[in-house]
Amino acid sequence: MVKHIILWKLRSELSAEEKQLRAQAIKAGLEGLQGQVPGLKDIHVQIDGVLSSSNADIMLDSTLESAEALKGYAVHPAHVAVANGVVRPYTEVRTCLDFEV
Numbered sequence: 001m002v003k004h005i006i007l008w009k010l011r012s013e014l015s016a017e018e019k020q021l022r023a024q025a026i027k028a029g030l031e032g033l034q035g036q037v038p039g040l041k042d043i044h045v046q047i048d049g050v051l052s053s054s055n056a057d058i059m060l061d062s063t064l065e066s067a068e069a070l071k072g073y074a075v076h077p078a079h080v081a082v083a084n085g086v087v088r089p090y091t092e093v094r095t096c097l098d099f100e101v
Contacts, residue, residue: 001041001101002064004073007056009093022090023047023058029082030060036078039069056095063101070098 008026010019027045034043046059064070073079 002067002070003097003099003101004060004062004064004070005097006060007093007095008058008060008087008091009055010057011090011092014090019057022086025086026058026082026090029086033076033078033082037073037076039065040073041065056093058091067098067100 010022014022024047027047030045031043033040041063043060043062046061047057050057062073064073
């Protein structure tokens, strides 16, 4: 099993209201990948309850069957559509940690 964790910072020029709307869209888009991507066991996006001590706005916590499944997830058309259409246009910083469990 592989954990795929990503932290994003939303673009600084977005208003607080726009950040909330974009975060909700990112959550819906990414969590909607459950059942569509082979090898994706679990996916959760955290956007609520973020404390002011944080330096990220959104966290993706996902579990995949293997490193090969992670490679497939990265290029899967449904994932690419969400990444290109909903995530990348509204984020300015991305930090990723992948590890075996």
